[in-house]
Amino acid sequence: VTAALRRTPPALDAELATAAAIGDAEAFGELYTRYADRVFARITHLIGPGSDREDVLQQVFLELHRALPRFRGDAAVSTFLYRITINVAFDHLRRRKRRAGDHDPAALDALIDGDPTPEDRARRRQQLAQVFALLEQIKPAKRVAFVLVAVEGMSLAEAAELIGASPDAVKQRVLHARRELVELLAASERRTAGRLS
Amino acid sequence: MSEQRLDELVAELAAARPVLDDVARARVGAVLQAACRAEAGGEGDADGDTDGVGDGGREGEGDADRDAAAALARANRRRWAVAAAAAAAVLVVVAFALRGGGRHSIVVVDAIPPAEIGELADGALLSAPRGATVQGQIHGASLTLYGPGWAARRADKIIVDADAFVVDRSPSAGSGTGTGTGSGTGSGSDAYRSAAAPTGDPPGRPAPAAPPIELQLRTATIHVQFATFSVYDSHPLQVTVLRGEILLSCAGAAKDRRVTAGTSATCGPVKTAAASPSVGAGGDAATGTPSPLPAVAADPIAAESAAGRAAATDPVGLAEDRAAATASQGSAANRTAPIVAPIVAPSSAANRTAPSSAPSAAPNRVAATASPDSSADRVGPGTQATSRAALAGSTAAAGGRAVAKPPPAPPGSAATSKPTRRPAGQPAAGAADRETDAAVTVEGVSAFPFAGSAAPPATPADANIGVAAPPPETAATGAAIGAATGAAVTPAERYAAAERLIARDAAAARAALRAMAAEAPEAPEAAPALLDLARLAAAAGDEAAAQAALTQLSAHPGAAALAMPAAYLRCTLEHTRDAYRMCLAAFRAAFPDSPRDAEVLAALAIATARGGACAAAAPLFAESTRRYPQGPKAADVRGWRAHCEAGK
Numbered sequence: 049v050t051a052a053l054r055r056t057p058p059a060l061d062a063e064l065a066t067a068a069a070i071g072d073a074e075a076f077g078e079l080y081t082r083y084a085d086r087v088f089a090r091i092t093h094l095i096g097p098g099s100d101r102e103d104v105l106q107q108v109f110l111e112l113h114r115a116l117p118r119f120r121g122d123a124a125v126s127t128f129l130y131r132i133t134i135n136v137a138f139d140h141l142r143r144r145k146r147r148a149g150d151h152d153p154a155a156l157d158a159l160i161d162g163d164p165t166p167e168d169r170a171r172r173r174q175q176l177a178q179v180f181a182l183l184e185q186i187k188p189a190k191r192v193a194f195v196l197v198a199v200e201g202m203s204l205a206e207a208a209e210l211i212g213a214s215p216d217a218v219k220q221r222v223l224h225a226r227r228e229l230v231e232l233l234a235a236s237e238r239r240t241a242g243r244l245s
Numbered sequence: 246m247s248e249q250r251l252d253e254l255v256a257e258l259a260a261a262r263p264v265l266d267d268v269a270r271a272r273v274g275a276v277l278q279a280a281c282r283a284e285a286g287g288e289g290d291a292d293g294d295t296d297g298v299g300d301g302g303r304e305g306e307g308d309a310d311r312d313a314a315a316a317l318a319r320a321n322r323r324r325w326a327v328a329a330a331a332a333a334a335v336l337v338v339v340a341f342a343l344r345g346g347g348r349h350s351i352v353v354v355d356a357i358p359p360a361e362i363g364e365l366a367d368g369a370l371l372s373a374p375r376g377a378t379v380q381g382q383i384h385g386a387s388l389t390l391y392g393p394g395w396a397a398r399r400a401d402k403i404i405v406d407a408d409a410f411v412v413d414r415s416p417s418a419g420s421g422t423g424t425g426t427g428s429g430t431g432s433g434s435d436a437y438r439s440a441a442a443p444t445g446d447p448p449g450r451p452a453p454a455a456p457p458i459e460l461q462l463r464t465a466t467i468h469v470q471f472a473t474f475s476v477y478d479s480h481p482l483q484v485t486v487l488r489g490e491i492l493l494s495c496a497g498a499a500k501d502r503r504v505t506a507g508t509s510a511t512c513g514p515v516k517t518a519a520a521s522p523s524v525g526a527g528g529d530a531a532t533g534t535p536s537p538l539p540a541v542a543a544d545p546i547a548a549e550s551a552a553g554r555a556a557a558t559d560p561v562g563l564a565e566d567r568a569a570a571t572a573s574q575g576s577a578a579n580r581t582a583p584i585v586a587p588i589v590a591p592s593s594a595a596n597r598t599a600p601s602s603a604p605s606a607a608p609n610r611v612a613a614t615a616s617p618d619s620s621a622d623r624v625g626p627g628t629q630a631t632s633r634a635a636l637a638g639s640t641a642a643a644g645g646r647a648v649a650k651p652p653p654a655p656p657g658s659a660a661t662s663k664p665t666r667r668p669a670g671q672p673a674a675g676a677a678d679r680e681t682d683a684a685v686t687v688e689g690v691s692a693f694p695f696a697g698s699a700a701p702p703a704t705p706a707d708a709n710i711g712v713a714a715p716p717p718e719t720a721a722t723g724a725a726i727g728a729a730t731g732a733a734v735t736p737a738e739r740y741a742a743a744e745r746l747i748a749r750d751a752a753a754a755r756a757a758l759r760a761m762a763a764e765a766p767e768a769p770e771a772a773p774a775l776l777d778l779a780r781l782a783a784a785a786g787d788e789a790a791a792q793a794a795l796t797q798l799s800a801h802p803g804a805a806a807l808a809m810p811a812a813y814l815r816c817t818l819e820h821t822r823d824a825y826r827m828c829l830a831a832f833r834a835a836f837p838d839s840p841r842d843a844e845v846l847a848a849l850a851i852a853t854a855r856g857g858a859c860a861a862a863a864p865l866f867a868e869s870t871r872r873y874p875q876g877p878k879a880a881d882v883r884g885w886r887a888h889c890e891a892g893k
Contacts, residue, residue: 071325076281077805080274084806085265085840092263105265106273113281117321159261162875172257179254199259226251233254234247 061125069116076116080109083126087133093195094137096180097155100144108136127209134192134210141188151177178236186228193221194229264840267810268744271773274806279769371396373407384458386414386469394478402459406478412460413473414489465512468492474504485509736761736768743774747781755781755790762797772803779814788818809836813845826852843869847878851885859889 061082067075084105091104111132119128156173164172183191196207197218204215204222211218364382365371373379373392380389383398390396394407460467464482467474472489476482484493490505495512504510743757758778762771779794795811798804804811812832819825829849833842850865866886873879 073278073281073802074805077274077278077803080277080806081808082838084270084273085838088265088269089263092261093258097263101263102269102273105269106276109273109277110280113277114318117318158266159263161260161262163877163879164875175254175257176261179258182251182254198255201259229251230247233251237247237250 062121065116065119065121065125065128068113069119076113079112079125079129083129084109086126087129090130090133090200091137092159093199094134094192095141095144096184097151097159097176099152099155100140104136104140107140108133111136131210131212134196135212138188138192141191151180182229182232182236185232186225190221190225190228193218194225197222198226262840267776267807268773270810271776271807275769275773275803278772278803278806282769365396365398367398367400369398384414386412386458388412401456402461404461405476406463409475409477411473411475412469414458414469414471415473416471464496466494466496468494468501472506482512483509484511736765736770739765740770740774744777747777751781751785755785762794766797767802769803772798772801772807775801776807776811776814779811783814783818791818809839809841812836813839813841816845822852822856826856843873843876844878846873847876847882851878851881854885854889859892862886862889 061079064075064079064082068079087108088101088105091101091108095101095104108129112129115128115132119125123131153173156176157169159176160169160172183195186194192211193207196202196210197204202210204218208215208218213221364385371379371381371383371388371390372395373390375393377392378389379392380387381396382388383396383403384401386403388396388403388405389411390405390407391409392407394405394410396403396405396407396410398404457468457470460469462476462482463478465484467476467484469489469491472486472491474484474486474489474491476484482495484491484504486504486506486508488506490503492501493504493510493512494501498512502510739757739761743754743761746754746757755778758774758781761768762774762778765771775794775798779791779798782788782790782794791814795815798807798811812835816825816828816832819828826849829845829852832839832845833849836842839845846865846869850862850869853862853865862885866882866889869876869882870879870886876882
């Protein structure tokens with residue numbers, strides 16, 4: 049049965065996009081089913097583990113639905129969708145007030161893969177809370193560039209295509225973001241050391 | 246130092262695996278569906294396009310580009326609105342032309358030559374996928390199904406569930422052509438063999454060779470001797486008699502109605518039973534308006550099924566798997582559920598086939614199958630001979646092959662579809678149970694409930710225990726529901742209120758979800774409500790209700806967004822190890838990027854090894870170890886792998 053299933057080629061993304069663009073709700077639902085998880089993961093990396101991720105996810109697919117009639121197939125559907133994801137997440141970060149970084153432990157726990165020991169889980173949860181707190185303190189443009197390149201491992205060209213900027217601009221943002229994050233981290237460590245002493 | 250620390254933090258973030266939980270997926274999917282529908286209908290921006298999000302975040306592009314894009318989008322929406330309005334107008338005209346000004350939606354039937362199938366054997370199933378037309382003979386009546394739908398013969402009854410169908414039974418063609426064993430022997434329609442029996446065409450003509458037959462639908466029963474009539478199973482159900490006469494018994498109606506040639510009758514509008522803890526008591530006796538479904542207790546088939554399920558024990562020792570699966574299902578503790586099932590591909594995967602969810606060791610059953618791997622069993626449109634051969638074989642081949650594709654069990658077959666569940670000593674319900682559950686399928690039939698075409702419909706028995714009919718606990722929890730949902734008006738509010746109940750009172754939540762899904766079955770929120778309902782039912786051990794909710798979900802327009810969690814949940818409901826394993830394999834094939842892949846792969850490998858097929862499990866173990874070295878069942882996988890290797 050598995051073999052039979054594998055022989056049935058799933059519809060191509062472009063076919064689904066074309067169908068969805070002319071109002072095929074099932075095709076759009078299929079696109080949502082295919083990409084919701086990946087978009088959600090990217091959104092989490094970009095904006096953190098807050099409950100607003102669902103709103104952003106919803107907004108991304110709404111934007112996709114509106115934009116599909118303009119989709120010409122020059123790029124892959126996934127690229128098109130991720131570009132929208134970046135734009136929506138960026139706008140969301142711009143509009144959102146910067147938060148203190150006190151994330152819900154359960155939300156952080158949900159990000160931890162595997163079955164670590166309680167101690168390991170606590171350590172990883174703390175690290176995630178810290179990195180999200182740091183990212184909250186830099187500007188959205190730098191944050192997005194940094195996450196795409198440093199966290200998701202994209203090349204400068206790939207990130208530039210998604211962001212809609214030149215690779216050099218992206219490179220500068222990543223470097224600035226890294227510098228700021230290091231400074232913030234050093235300041236945080238100094239404060240911690242001062243409190244301990 | 247700080248740089249190194251930052252690298253560690255970034256690595257930790259990169260290793261994070263955000264998973265979109267099913268509830269969030271369903272919620273977003275429902276909102277998207279509603280918003281997209283609103284946009285397609287020209288109602289403007291459902292979510293407020295004025296929030297400035299749009300594509301405005303793209304750097305390097307000016308406001309002019311953004312404005313141009315927005316203007317283009319608005320223009321597109323206007324064009325779609327005009328097109329939708331024109332299409333709606335055409336549909337209205339066609340509807341009036343075809344149905345004499347009726348107010349019900351029409352069923353569009355493609356001009357497809359029907360695949361003709363001869364007289365069905367007792368217990369055989371005639372099914373048609375969406376858009377296809379299938380014709381068969383049952384009790385001498387010519388039954389034309391417009392898919393999706395199915396019909397089955399049970400003793401002296403015909404059980405039908407289809408979008409539309411036409412029955413033609415005449416003295417010349419009808420009588421004497423049946424080959425079944427149960428014609429005229431059942432007790433279900435004895436009352437109609439009296440003076441009240443419909444005589445049909447020609448009126449008053451005695452027809453000893455062709456006693457009245459009974460068609461059992463979801464919300465009505467039709468008794469007919471000789472007549473030609475059509476049935477549109479819309480909301481409400483509509484029956485139009487072209488020739489002869491019939492007796493229409495709407496569920497919950499006080500008395501039957503005689504419908505004669507040239508007239509129509511409806512059963513409805515459907516009222517929900519949410520406000521009434523007494524299932525099936527919501528009908529309007531004065532007007533003949535039925536309650537949506539008959540009472541559970543009044544249905545011996547459903548009662549038998551329920552009794553069988555209650556008496557069932559774990560036949561294959563899947564309890565451990567189930568417990569693990571239950572623990573992992575969903576994010577909230579009270580959303581746990583077991584696993585199983587025909588995997589359900591997203592709606593576009595209409596051609597996929599699913600593994601059997603029926604016990605593979607049933608010795609007396611044969612089935613025609615749509616599996617592309619078994620060409621000998623294939624039944625396609627127009628392959629009349631093959632179909633007949635399969636049907637003939639279904640009665641002759643005792644000890645035949647295992648069922649490869651389970652038909653949706655019609656009432657009366659609940660026990661036979663899962664023979665291990667029949668309580669010891671309980672006699673079979675009839676000859677049908679002892680003989681066959683043959684399935685006549687037509688090309689395109691898919692066992693994937695969400696595949697869009699030919700989704701196995703809920704059987705009447707399923708419907709009885711399904712969503713629209715609150716079970717007895719409704720009464721007990723009615724107060725809680727009222728307190729929690731009293732102020733809720735819209736489906737969204739009702740769903741939100743029901744969702745809040747889940748954490749506090751699962752029974753009340755089930756009742757509230759059931760009521761919400763019954764009262765607003767087309768609402769986008771009904772889809773996640775049905776999924777929640779299925780999960781709660783599964784967690785409570787009420788597998789019949791879980792299956793019924795999943796079946797109803799499969800027919801919902803928003804099912805595609807929930808295909809993956811629903812498929813997973815169906816897998817958890819499987820009862821045999823083989824079916825469970827095949828279900829998991831099909832799940833992986835249908836959803837290769839599932840966030841549950843680690844869990845499913847591990848479960849699949851372990852289930853395969855448990856069945857003694859260590860050789861088959863080896864590549865699965867290898868893949869699981871390679872891809873998910875720290876997956877949720879990594880330790881179990883390692884243990885079973887070592888066990889298998891030690892066995893070598």
